[in-house]
Amino acid sequence: MQVLLDDGRAIFAQVADDFVVDMDKPWHALEANSRMVDHLCAQIDESIIADGAEISDGADISGNIVVGENTRIGKRVVLRGGAVIG
Known part of the structure; x- marks a missing residue:
């Protein structure tokens, strides 16, 4: 983010209402998928x-x-x- 600030670019923030997964490693995609499946399946009533x-x-x-x-x-x-x- 510091590079963006140094370059004069705007940075915005968003408050998450649910879980957040940092996607900086390839295996984080698997974690995100697993958490989303758990989240969706918990809603099946x-x-x-x-x-x-x-x-x-x-x-x-x-x-x-x-x-x-x-x-x-x-x-x-x-x-x-x-x-x-x-």
Whole structure:
């Protein structure tokens, strides 16, 4: 930032309402992705099964999930709440 100030450029700040991940290393993209998935999945308060989705009677599903259009979940598949598939 000092270089920008020395160059006479304006610097602005923004207050974050949620988490922030410093993205200065490549693996920080994985951390940001993981935190965003956790954040979004925590907001799933009911299961949503889209049209055309197929779920086998042999699937083991507990908790709220979101299943996308034309997604197939076969027997012996185990899903726990907070999952977004398809």
